[in-house]
Amino acid sequence: xxxxxxxxxxxxxxxxxxxxxxxxxxxxxxxxxxxxxxxxxxxxxxxxxxxxxxxxxxxxxxxxxxxxxxxxxxxxxxxxxxxxxxxxxxxxxxxxxxxxxxxxxxxxxxxxxxxxxxxxxxxxxxxxxxxxxxxxxxxxxxxxxxxxxxxxxxxxxxxxxxxxxxxxxxxxxxxxxxxxxxxxxxxxxxxxxxxxxxxxxxxxxxxxxxxxxxxxxxxxxxxxxxxxxxxxxxxxxxxxxxxxxxxxxxxxxxxxxxxxxxxxxxxxxxxxxxxxxxxxxxxxxxxxxxxxxxxxxxxxxxxxxxxxxxxxxxxxxxxxxxxxxxxxxxxxxxxxxxxxxxxxx
Amino acid sequence: xxxxxxxxxxxxxxxxxxxxxxxxxxxxxxxxxxxxxxxxxxxxxxxxxxxxxxxxxxxxxxxxxxxxxxxxxxxxxxxxxxxxxxxxxxxxxxxxxxxxxxxxxxxxxxxxxxxxxxxxxxxxxxxxxxxxxxxxxxxxxxxxxxxxxxxxxxxxxxxxxxxxxxxxxxxxxxxxxxxxxxxxxxxxxxxxxxxxxxxxxxxxxxxxxxxxxxxxxxxxxxxxxxxxxxxxxxxxxxxxxxxxxxxxxxxxxxxxxxxxxxxxxxxxxxxxxxxxxxxxxxxxxxxxxxxxxxxxxxxxxxxxxxxxxxxxxxxxxxxxxxxxxxxxxxxxxxxxxxxxxxxxx
DNA sequence: CACCCTATGGGAAACGTTACCCATCAGCTT
DNA sequence: AAGCTGATGGGTAACGTTTCCCATAGGGTG
Numbered sequence: 001x002x003x004x005x006x007x008x009x010x011x012x013x014x015x016x017x018x019x020x021x022x023x024x025x026x027x028x029x030x031x032x033x034x035x036x037x038x039x040x041x042x043x044x045x046x047x048x049x050x051x052x053x054x055x056x057x058x059x060x061x062x063x064x065x066x067x068x069x070x071x072x073x074x075x076x077x078x079x080x081x082x083x084x085x086x087x088x089x090x091x092x093x094x095x096x097x098x099x100x101x102x103x104x105x106x107x108x109x110x111x112x113x114x115x116x117x118x119x120x121x122x123x124x125x126x127x128x129x130x131x132x133x134x135x136x137x138x139x140x141x142x143x144x145x146x147x148x149x150x151x152x153x154x155x156x157x158x159x160x161x162x163x164x165x166x167x168x169x170x171x172x173x174x175x176x177x178x179x180x181x182x183x184x185x186x187x188x189x190x191x192x193x194x195x196x197x198x199x200x201x202x203x204x205x206x207x208x209x210x211x212x213x214x215x216x217x218x219x220x221x222x223x224x225x226x227x228x229x230x231x232x233x234x235x236x237x238x239x240x241x242x243x244x245x246x247x248x249x250x251x252x253x254x255x256x257x258x259x260x261x262x263x264x265x266x267x268x269x270x271x272x273x274x275x276x277x278x279x280x281x282x283x284x285x286x287x288x289x290x291x292x293x294x295x296x297x298x299x300x301x302x303x304x305x306x307x308x309x310x311x312x313x314x315x316x317x318x319x320x321x322x323x324x325x326x327x328x329x330x331x332x333x334x335x336x337x338x339x340x341x342x343x344x345x
Numbered sequence: 346x347x348x349x350x351x352x353x354x355x356x357x358x359x360x361x362x363x364x365x366x367x368x369x370x371x372x373x374x375x376x377x378x379x380x381x382x383x384x385x386x387x388x389x390x391x392x393x394x395x396x397x398x399x400x401x402x403x404x405x406x407x408x409x410x411x412x413x414x415x416x417x418x419x420x421x422x423x424x425x426x427x428x429x430x431x432x433x434x435x436x437x438x439x440x441x442x443x444x445x446x447x448x449x450x451x452x453x454x455x456x457x458x459x460x461x462x463x464x465x466x467x468x469x470x471x472x473x474x475x476x477x478x479x480x481x482x483x484x485x486x487x488x489x490x491x492x493x494x495x496x497x498x499x500x501x502x503x504x505x506x507x508x509x510x511x512x513x514x515x516x517x518x519x520x521x522x523x524x525x526x527x528x529x530x531x532x533x534x535x536x537x538x539x540x541x542x543x544x545x546x547x548x549x550x551x552x553x554x555x556x557x558x559x560x561x562x563x564x565x566x567x568x569x570x571x572x573x574x575x576x577x578x579x580x581x582x583x584x585x586x587x588x589x590x591x592x593x594x595x596x597x598x599x600x601x602x603x604x605x606x607x608x609x610x611x612x613x614x615x616x617x618x619x620x621x622x623x624x625x626x627x628x629x630x631x632x633x634x635x636x637x638x639x640x641x642x643x644x645x646x647x648x649x650x651x652x653x654x655x656x657x658x659x660x661x662x663x664x665x666x667x668x669x670x671x672x673x674x675x676x677x678x679x680x681x682x683x684x685x686x687x688x689x690x
Numbered sequence: 691c692a693c694c695c696t697a698t699g700g701g702a703a704a705c706g707t708t709a710c711c712c713a714t715c716a717g718c719t720t
Numbered sequence: 721a722a723g724c725t726g727a728t729g730g731g732t733a734a735c736g737t738t739t740c741c742c743a744t745a746g747g748g749t750g
Contacts, residue, residue, distance in 0.1 A: 011736055022700045027738060035698060058406030058467040059736035062705045066403065068466065070445075076427045077632070085421065085448060098462040100415075101446035103430060117443040121402040121413065121466075232636075265637040287422070288633045291577075292610035356706055367730045372708055380728060404706035407735045 010053045019047035030055060061122035067096045069314065070118035071127045072111065074104040078258075079286040080303055084129055084150060087307020095315070097124070108133050115141045125314040135196050146317040148310045154200035155327045160313040162328045164301040166202045169332035170209030170253070171216075172299060173281045176334055177251045178217050182279060182343045185214065186224040186249035188238035188259055203230060206255050206283060230255060235262020243270050250278060250343035257282035257289045260296055264339070275341035285335050295338040302330050355398045364392035375400060406467035412441045414659065415463035416472045417456065419449040423603075424631040425648055429474055429495060432652020440660070442469070453478050460486045470659040480541055491662040493655045499545035500672045505658040507673040509646040511547045514677035515554030515598070516561075517644060518626045521679055522596045523562050527624060527688045530559065531569040531594035533583035533604055548575060551600050551628060575600060580607020588615050595623060595688035602627035602634045605641055609684070620686035630680050640683040647675050 012030075016023040021044060028036045029044040036044075047053075057066045071088060073081045089099050100123075102114035111133045118126055123145060130151040131138060141147055142159035149161045170187075177185050187210040190203035198204050207225060214223045226241050228234035235254055239262065242249055254260035260282030267274055274280055282289055285300035309328045317323065357375075361368040366389060373381045374389040381389075392398075402411045416433060418426045434444050445468075447459035456478045463471055468490060475496040476483060486492055487504035494506045515532075522530050532555040535548035543549050552570060559568045571586050573579035580599055584607065587594055599605035605627030612619055619625055627634055630645035654673045662668065 009736090012738095013736080023737080024700055024702095024739085025698090028699090031738080033738095037698060040698080054461065054465055056407075056467065056736055057462075057465045058403045058411065059705095060738075061403030062401075062407060062707090062736080063738040064705090065738095066466070068462075076421060076430065076446075077424060079422060079424075082421045089448060089450070098458075099448060100462075100466075101421075101448060103434060103444060103446060105434075113443075116399065117402075117413075117445075120399055121411070121445075261636055261638070268637060288636065291606055291633065291639070292613060293606070293639050294636070354706090357708095358706080368707080369709090369730055369732095370728095373729090376708080378708095382728060385729080401706055404735095405708075407706080407737090408708040409735090410708095 009056065010051045012053070012055070015044065015047045015051055015053045018051055019043050065124050066122045067098060068121070068123045069097050069099050069125050069127065069311075070102055070121075070123040071099055072102045072104045072114050072118070072129060072131065074111075074130050074132070076101075076103060078284075079288070080284045080301065081129060083301075083303025084307040084310070087304035087309075088127060088311045089307075090304065091308045091311035091315075104129075104131070108137070112137065119144050125318050127310050127314060130202065132197065132201075134194070135200075146314060146321060148314045148317070150306060150310050151202055152200050153202070153205055154196070155325060157325050160310075160317060160326045160328075162306050162309045162313065162330070163202070164306065164330050164332045166205035166332075167209030167212065169283060169299040169301070170206045171213035172332065172334040173253045173283070173297075174210055174213035174217065176297070176336060177253070177279060177281065177340060178219070180251075180279065180340060180342050182251040183219060184222050184224070184247070184249040184343075185219070185251045185253060186226065186242050187253045187255065188226050188228060188235060188242075188263070189255050190230040190234070191227040203255055210253060224249060228259075230259055232258050232262040232265070235259035236266045237262070239263040239266035243267070243272070248278075251340070252278060252280050254280065254282050257284045257286040257296060257298055260298075260339075261288070261294075264294070264296075274339050277344055279340040279343070281340055289335070289337070297337045297340040298335050299332045300335050301332050305330055354401065355396045357398070357400070360389065360392045360396055360398045363396055364388050410469050411467045412443060413466070413468045414442050414444050414470050414472065414656075415447055415466075415468040416444055417447045417449045417459050417463070417474060417476065419456075419475050419477065421446075421448060423629075424633070425629045425646065426474060428646075428648025429652040429655070432649035432654075433472060433656045434652075435649065436653045436656035436660075449474075449476070453482070457482065464489050470663050472655050472659060475547070477542065477546075479539070480545075491659060491666060493659045493662070495651060495655050496547055497545050498547070498550055499541065500670060502670050505655075505662060505671045505673075507651050507654045507658065507675070508547070509651065509675050509677045511550035511677075512554030512557065514628060514644040514646070515551045516558035517677065517679040518598045518628070518642075519555055519558035519562065521642070521681060522598070522624060522626065522685060523564070525596075525624065525685060525687050527596040528564055529567050529569070529592070529594040529688075530564070530596045530598060531571065531587050532598045532600065533571050533573060533580060533587075533608070534600050535575040535579070536572040548600055555598060569594060573604075575604055577603050577607040577610070580604035581611045582607070584608040584611035588612070588617070593623075596685070597623060597625050599625065599627050602629045602631040602641060602643055605643070605684075606633070606639075609639070609641075619684050622689055624685040624688070626685055634680070634682070642682045642685040643680050644677045645680050646677050650675055 012023050012026050016026045026044050029041050125146040128149050139158050147159040151163050155161050189207040192198045226238040228238045263280050282296050282298040285298040289296040289298040357368050357371050361371045371389050374386050470491040473494050484503050492504040496508050500506050534552040537543045571583040573583045608625050627641050627643040630643040634641040634643040
């Protein structure tokens with residue numbers, strides 16, 4: 001009894017033989033290409049079914065398409081990204097394309113690894129979600145394979161972009177708080193060193209949107225930004241700093257929900273109540289913002305919409321690589337919950 | 346000015362020419378194969394660097410390996426899965442393998458689609474995380490490509506498995522609650538219809554573990570199981586039912602953290618307090634269980650450990666397809682937090 | 691009736707890599 | 721000196737698919 005030595009795969013040649021036609025004919029049927037009569041198509045389709053034939057992507061890739069779209073997600077933990085993914089897969093449903101994800105993970109090095117891997121695997125198109133790599137790296141990738149960049153603002157002639165208007169989102173929060181009567185509204189931002197990213201990344205746009213909105217409301221003097229990171233720890237530390245102010249803010253706009261979680265923790269630790277003593281708002285409307293126990297006011301990016309648009313643009317670009325690049329910008333909405341209320345009297 | 350028509354890729358032939366050797370030699374160097382002198386290796390490596398050559402996975406796949414490992418995740422939203430993924434990638438770091446994720450998503454149909462896609466793409470090995478497909482489908486997949494199944498208990502001669510001991514995990518919770526003084530401990534389970542899955546799936550094992558642990562503690566009479574689903578909604582509804590009992594339980598063991606979230610919501614709505622009136626425990630130790638605002642007692646599965654083991658087994662099986670199948674079972678631990686305490690007096 | 695279309699089908703050469711095998715050569719052993 | 725060995729390098733045929741082209745046949749046109 002020998003090891004069952006995986007039976008040889010059914011190939012296009014087997015199908016051709018079984019249907020009494022040429023391999024060329026089978027190929028034409030597979031790709032819905034020109035030059036096959038209806039009878040031919042029927043005959044071949046039957047043979048394909050009878051033999052359970054499936055085309056081998058590797059072999060196809062050697063000649064042209066692999067019918068694979070790669071999506072790079074920076075942090076699979078961020079509950080916002082699955083939304084985007086749903087949008088992408090939803091839009092690709094019904095096409096022959098299959099989506100595969102690359103775990104972008106941590107920083108530029110990993111992004112290079114993943115994008116290279118996707119190119120090496122002959123993927124037909126790439127969706128890069130919130131990449132941190134420098135612009136020229138993105139353009140390098142885009143010159144090798146049709147690419148759409150999601151959640152990053154700067155635009156390039158070689159790739160399309162889809163993003164929410166983070167500036168507008170920040171303004172939504174500030175105005176919401178101001179309408180409740182707040183004036184001392186602070187912001188916790190993600191510290192950014194790289195100069196390009198300082199313009200292109202969502203965190204930078206949010207901080208900028210915060211500043212503008214404050215100015216527009218005549219609250220220039222109250223602008224108060226703490227620079228930490230988009231992590232729970234960053235929120236915790238940022239809040240500590242803000243609570244230590246001689247004249248502490250009555251509201252905190254955290255640049256991300258996870259940051260807001262850290263803020264809530266620090267506030268509880270200080271023996272203060274939310275929203276009694278301090279209003280708190282986040283950004284991203286993640287799953288836990290909606291949890292009853294938390295009920296965090298947040299900004300909802302239309303994740304699915306973003307994904308759908310990205311997929312659509314990608315298909316267009318695959319069809320016409322030379323076409324001009326497109327930038328899509330979507331509008332976020334505010335979801336007011338129980339962590340924001342009127343300031344203490 | 347014409348469209349920049351992506352420049353032809355550097356191939357092994359270019360490298361060979363540039364280094365004045367044969368393509369065979371280059372191939373040997375690439376694969377660290379036998380039959381290349383140190384000088385040869387050095388020369389070829391230099392040429393590779395100078396030309397920026399990268400092997401095309403599609404072409405490799407046509408001959409043998411693609412150096413790609415596919416990981417199917419059922420629900421990218423479940424914050425437990427990234428842990429597993431980290432374990433897998435961590436173990437594969439340093440090897441030539443690249444991990445790509447398939448969005449398993451919703452049910453058998455999608456699982457078939459994703460696994461087929463991975464096979465078609467010539468992946469060298471698959472990790473299936475908590476698949477819902479029937480056993481023979483899994484065996485079919487495993488007979489086409491080396492496979493490790495994660496988080497599912499039944500074992501098969503053709504694939505390896507890695508899972509936590511869910512029965513033991515459930516027992517941990519029950520004993521913890523019993524030690525605190527609880528007797529009326531209820532359980533909310535995920536309703537399972539399929540007979541195979543009723544044995545193999547983690548949810549079934551947890552329910553079973555709950556029953557056994559109750560019996561072991563002499564609490565046979567107090568066994569109380571509500572059958573809904575592993576969703577927040579399921580937890581909410583389950584809790585509603587339990588709270589409506591004439592003699593309501595003093596503790597609820599929810600089969601998953603997300604279920605516990607629903608329970609907490611229902612409890613708050615009923616005007617009761619946790620853990621004052623009711624203790625609540627979850628399972629999975631997800632990110633939000635740890636959030637200060639929630640602080641949910643839960644069971645921690647060694648996610649990274651699971652992933653590492655899966656990757657290790659997969660590499661072994663790729664190296665020796667005929668080898669006997671292995672089952673790894675890991676022990677979960679209890680993380681007691683603030684949602685469990687002594688029962689009301 | 692000669693000619694030229696168009697529609698349909700197939701032959702065969704790629705695509706980039708690996709694996710099998712053979713050739714060569716230097717250094718030993720008889 | 722002939723024969724053997726092991727180490728090194730290369731030639732070449734796959735792998736499964738697509739794509740470029742050519743062949744054929746039938747039908748319409750001049």
